Amino acid sequence: MGIFNVENIEIFSLILFFISFFGLITSKNVIKSIIFVMLIQTSVIMFWLKLGIEGNPTPIPPIIYDPVLLENIEYIADPLPQALTLTAIIIGFAVIAIVITMFNTLDRQYGTADWKKLEEAEGN
Amino acid sequence: MTYGLLILWLLSGLAIVFENRTYRLIIYFSIFSLITSVAYFLLGSPDVAMAEAAIAAFSTIFFVICIEKYYSHRENVTQDRIRREPLLRRVGGVLPALLLCIGLFVLVVIHIPEAEAMYYLKYEYLQRFMHEIGGENAVTAIYLGYRVYDTLFEALILVIAVVAVSHMSYFEAIKVAEGTHSEIETSRVAALSLRIICPIILVFGIYLILNGHISAGGGFQGGLALATFFICRYMVYDIYDISVEKVLHWEEMIFLGIIIVTVIAVFLGVGNIIPAAILPFYQGAYLIVMNFLIGLKVACGFFFLFYRYITIERR
Amino acid sequence: MLTFFVIIPILLAVLIFTFSAKTKAIKIIAIVFQSALFAASLYLVGITREADVVTFVGSDDLLGIVLRANSLSAIFVLLTTFIFLAVSIYSYSYRDERDARTFWFLMFLLEASFIGLFLSGDLFNIFVLIEVSTLVTVILTMYDRKNRNIFHGKVFLLTNLVSIQFYLLGLGYIYRITGALDVERVGEVLATLDDRNLLLPYVLIMTSIAFKNTLIPFFSWTPKVRIYPKSPTVVAAVMSGLQAKTSLYLFIRFQEMFAPIAAYEIFLAIGIVTGIFGAVMAICQKDIKMILAYHTISQIGLITVGISLTNGLSHVGGLYHIVSHAMFKTTLFLSAGIISHSYGTSNVYEIRGVMKRMPVIGIATLAAVLGITGAPFFIGSVSKYFISYEVTPLIMAVTVALSFGTIISFIKFSSIFFGHSVLEGSTPKAELCKTIPIAIMGAICFVGGIFGTQLIYFLLRYNVEIQWWSYVQKSLIFLASAGVGYLLYNYVIKGNAALARFGEMNFSFRSICASMGVFMALLLLLMGR
Numbered sequence: 001m002g003i004f005n006v007e008n009i010e011i012f013s014l015i016l017f018f019i020s021f022f023g024l025i026t027s028k029n030v031i032k033s034i035i036f037v038m039l040i041q042t043s044v045i046m047f048w049l050k051l052g053i054e055g056n057p058t059p060i061p062p063i064i065y066d067p068v069l070l071e072n073i074e075y076i077a078d079p080l081p082q083a084l085t086l087t088a089i090i091i092g093f094a095v096i097a098i099v100i101t102m103f104n105t106l107d108r109q110y111g112t113a114d115w116k117k118l119e120e121a122e123g124n
Numbered sequence: 125m126t127y128g129l130l131i132l133w134l135l136s137g138l139a140i141v142f143e144n145r146t147y148r149l150i151i152y153f154s155i156f157s158l159i160t161s162v163a164y165f166l167l168g169s170p171d172v173a174m175a176e177a178a179i180a181a182f183s184t185i186f187f188v189i190c191i192e193k194y195y196s197h198r199e200n201v202t203q204d205r206i207r208r209e210p211l212l213r214r215v216g217g218v219l220p221a222l223l224l225c226i227g228l229f230v231l232v233v234i235h236i237p238e239a240e241a242m243y244y245l246k247y248e249y250l251q252r253f254m255h256e257i258g259g260e261n262a263v264t265a266i267y268l269g270y271r272v273y274d275t276l277f278e279a280l281i282l283v284i285a286v287v288a289v290s291h292m293s294y295f296e297a298i299k300v301a302e303g304t305h306s307e308i309e310t311s312r313v314a315a316l317s318l319r320i321i322c323p324i325i326l327v328f329g330i331y332l333i334l335n336g337h338i339s340a341g342g343g344f345q346g347g348l349a350l351a352t353f354f355i356c357r358y359m360v361y362d363i364y365d366i367s368v369e370k371v372l373h374w375e376e377m378i379f380l381g382i383i384i385v386t387v388i389a390v391f392l393g394v395g396n397i398i399p400a401a402i403l404p405f406y407q408g409a410y411l412i413v414m415n416f417l418i419g420l421k422v423a424c425g426f427f428f429l430f431y432r433y434i435t436i437e438r439r
Numbered sequence: 440m441l442t443f444f445v446i447i448p449i450l451l452a453v454l455i456f457t458f459s460a461k462t463k464a465i466k467i468i469a470i471v472f473q474s475a476l477f478a479a480s481l482y483l484v485g486i487t488r489e490a491d492v493v494t495f496v497g498s499d500d501l502l503g504i505v506l507r508a509n510s511l512s513a514i515f516v517l518l519t520t521f522i523f524l525a526v527s528i529y530s531y532s533y534r535d536e537r538d539a540r541t542f543w544f545l546m547f548l549l550e551a552s553f554i555g556l557f558l559s560g561d562l563f564n565i566f567v568l569i570e571v572s573t574l575v576t577v578i579l580t581m582y583d584r585k586n587r588n589i590f591h592g593k594v595f596l597l598t599n600l601v602s603i604q605f606y607l608l609g610l611g612y613i614y615r616i617t618g619a620l621d622v623e624r625v626g627e628v629l630a631t632l633d634d635r636n637l638l639l640p641y642v643l644i645m646t647s648i649a650f651k652n653t654l655i656p657f658f659s660w661t662p663k664v665r666i667y668p669k670s671p672t673v674v675a676a677v678m679s680g681l682q683a684k685t686s687l688y689l690f691i692r693f694q695e696m697f698a699p700i701a702a703y704e705i706f707l708a709i710g711i712v713t714g715i716f717g718a719v720m721a722i723c724q725k726d727i728k729m730i731l732a733y734h735t736i737s738q739i740g741l742i743t744v745g746i747s748l749t750n751g752l753s754h755v756g757g758l759y760h761i762v763s764h765a766m767f768k769t770t771l772f773l774s775a776g777i778i779s780h781s782y783g784t785s786n787v788y789e790i791r792g793v794m795k796r797m798p799v800i801g802i803a804t805l806a807a808v809l810g811i812t813g814a815p816f817f818i819g820s821v822s823k824y825f826i827s828y829e830v831t832p833l834i835m836a837v838t839v840a841l842s843f844g845t846i847i848s849f850i851k852f853s854s855i856f857f858g859h860s861v862l863e864g865s866t867p868k869a870e871l872c873k874t875i876p877i878a879i880m881g882a883i884c885f886v887g888g889i890f891g892t893q894l895i896y897f898l899l900r901y902n903v904e905i906q907w908w909s910y911v912q913k914s915l916i917f918l919a920s921a922g923v924g925y926l927l928y929n930y931v932i933k934g935n936a937a938l939a940r941f942g943e944m945n946f947s948f949r950s951i952c953a954s955m956g957v958f959m960a961l962l963l964l965l966m967g968r
């Protein structure tokens with residue numbers, strides 16, 4: 001199936017990783033940079049979730065309401081990456097909330113969301 | 125179906141790169157998050173999908189509040205567009221970055237490790253969690269049982285975020301008088317439909333919290349739903365009647381409770397808080413207690429953040 | 440048992456924050472608690488000499504999280520508790536109207552996250568703790584509302600958030616190829632694998648750690664350094680003395696974990712470049728706190744050189760330099776706080792006559808300066824002696840050049856000691872609680888030099904000897920470079936406008952991100968065969 005295979009979600013998330021990295025390097029606007037940081041995070045999380053379903057095209061959520069499910073244990077998605085990404089998502093959001101507040105404060109001070117103008121306003 | 129979804133996912137990411145209008149950026153971002161959350165669901169992780177959807181909704185709200193203010197004190201609408209430069213300079217500035225990213229991508233793809241682990245923890249977790257922790261949701265069992273130490277810090281980070289947001293703000297702690305109305309124009313249709321949805325959201329949040337150990341969801345997702353309930357309530361009545369300081373204080377108290385439960389759990393062994401032999405019915409009791417505490421804490425934290433943004437940050 | 444070291448500070452922090460006590464009570468609680476924690480960590484150092492201490496959290500095997508204390512991490516914990524004790528005594532007499540409740544809440548959390556980082560044996564837990572400490576750092580450095588630098592704080596936070604994504608991606612690959620997250624287990628599995636498989640995770644993780652370590656040549660420094668001078672004195676001391684050490688500790692940890700392919704030579708070169716550029720930037724500054732902040736980066740370069748050299752004694756020297764750097768840099772930042780507060784300025788050209796005005800602090804600061812420059816009989820001379828022990832002439836020359844840079848920047852710094860004070864009138868009464876920790880740490884800078892070998896044996900369990908003849912040689916080199924440095928400073932560097940402009944060099948958020956990418960690409964190209 002080549003590159004467009006569900007198994008290659010890894011490639012997709014790497015592409016998104018570098019797209020958003022490109023965005024981080026080139027974006028001129030603070031809001032855009034913040035969004036790219038969130039994007040880069042999402043790509044890493046997608047990569048982690050893919051680790052949980054390695055070699056398993058039709059994953060079952062790891063909710064064992066019936067012990068019979070454990071007989072086909074290889075079809076169940078790995079719960080560990082899911083628990084870890086849950087933590088990572090929440091942490092990422094907490095940081096983003098702080099960054100948005102800092103953006104707000106700077107906007108109040110200087111009235112601009114442009115990296116270049118902000119750097120000039122900071123006097124360096 | 126997954127291919128199509130993933131290609132759409134990439135395209136919405138690319139759209140953000142090429143978009144120069146700030147409002148549209150936010151819209152594209154929420155589209156991106158929606159697709160992400162569906163993809164997560166298809167990858168067999170409903171818990172993460174739920175968290176992603178809720179988080180995306182909240183960050184969109186915060187962004188919109190920010191941007192709304194960002195526009196309100198600018199008369200010149202042309203500033204809407206992010207600064208543009210002559211074509212040649214733009215290409216000159218972008219080309220090295222493009223080369224760097226493509227080069228890095230190629231290098232990374234060449235070096236992707238081929239080895240696969242001989243042994244995954246997955247099988248151990250899936251076979252043991254029901255006896256050791258209880259419940260039916262393996263993710264919740266890991267999140268609140270085996271890796272409760274991480275979860276403690278994660279809850280801590282939300283407390284820190286709440287402190288930080290009030291500290292980093294441009295406005296020094298300004299008290300908002302109770303009963304204040306915001307000057308946002310609300311549409312009556314929206315208010316009415318929110319009024320109908322409100323109780324459903326509340327019930328859904330409570331359901332997620334209390335059933336987190338046997339189905340998808342859990343304290344975090346349920347807490348976000350509860351916070352959404354309060355936000356909808358604010359939208360409908362448009363009145364500031366719950367003191368933010370009090371909510372902050374409750375959050376601290378609940379976090380204290382989480383620490384105490386965690387310490388007890390760590391010392392007695394998570395599964396042994398209520399021995400299964402004595403009370404088999406309470407197998408998941410620990411998970412329910414933890415989910416409940418975390419749910420309340422997250423609800424308080426996000427409620428605080430939202431009220432802070434809507435009443436103070438957007439002045 | 441190890442969980443106590445992390446959970447009790449958090450519990451105390453939240454208790455203080457929830458049941459707001461009086462400011463004075465909080466300060467007394469802080470001092471008492473820090474002393475108790477210091478005693479506990481001394482005990483930890485004692486028991487880790489026999490065997491490692493391991494605590495399982497959540498499960499009795501690798502399903503949960505493992506906390507591990509070996510002799511190295513015990514020393515870092517000891518250092519952390521010592522500096523926090525000193526700092527809590529120092530801030531006892533603060534009279535400003537800061538919200539002590541929130542401040543100590545954050546300080547305790549910072550301590551908990553540092554100790555957690557040193558003890559953690561789980562790779563994902565390290566990620567969580569890095570995030571906690573970064574967030575707390577950012578809030579604390581901007582604690583004074585009137586005197587804060589939100590812009591650089593935001594750049595710092597965003598760049599750290601980007602760099603941590605590299606770590607997380609590398610961690611994903613590690614999980615795939617080893618199936619574990621526990622540091623020791625991962626290390627065992629990695630040792631059995633083909634080198635080709637380790638390359639990408641190593642490069643991704645090292646990009647992140649090197650960024651945290653301010654190692655990537657001169658890009659990542661600026662925001663970090665720019666937020667130091669405006670932060671409260673106590674915070675600046677903790678940041679420079681300890682926060683830099685957490686990332687160095689992680690660096691050592693990951694180099695050990697990836698031992699089969701660890702790129703010692705590349706990091707040696709990077710350490711040299713970082714050291715030299717840091718020293719040059721320090722020379723160009725005119726704010727005393729800025730000199731100290733840039734100097735920290737130069738010293739991180741030197742320590743990286745030490746721990747990247749594969750011969751045993753240089754490694755010991757590097758580790759000992761971590762301890763000594765924590766001592767003298769904390770002393771210097773604390774006394775710089777007192778001095779700039781007393782003179783009302785922190786411009787190095789305007790402060791004169793510190794010795795006459797506040798003799799005790801002056802002498803302690805002088806001891807720290809002598810320690811940092813590596814003067815004979817002081818702590819820095821011992822660690823620098825071992826770093827450059829039995830190395831190739833090239834690296835020998837490099838270490839001499841590095842300490843030459845240090846000497847010049849501190850000749851500039853030392854001009855504040857002498858001369859005639861512009862401020863007339865009565866000298867302010869020295870506050871005892873501020874003087875005591877500075878004096879004690881200044882004394883350690885001296886004692887650690889005299890009893891260097893004994894202290895190395897106590898802390899690092901290495902039996903080393905100083906050969907008096909080569910020590911005298913090193914001392915002569917020190918004296919010669921001090922003389923040359925004095926002349927060079929007075930006739931060339933002083934008042935040089937070009938250098939001053941160079942010192943204000945700054946990098947934007949975008950170029951910092953780009954530097955991360957360039958660093959990663961170079962590392963992949965250099966190491967991939």
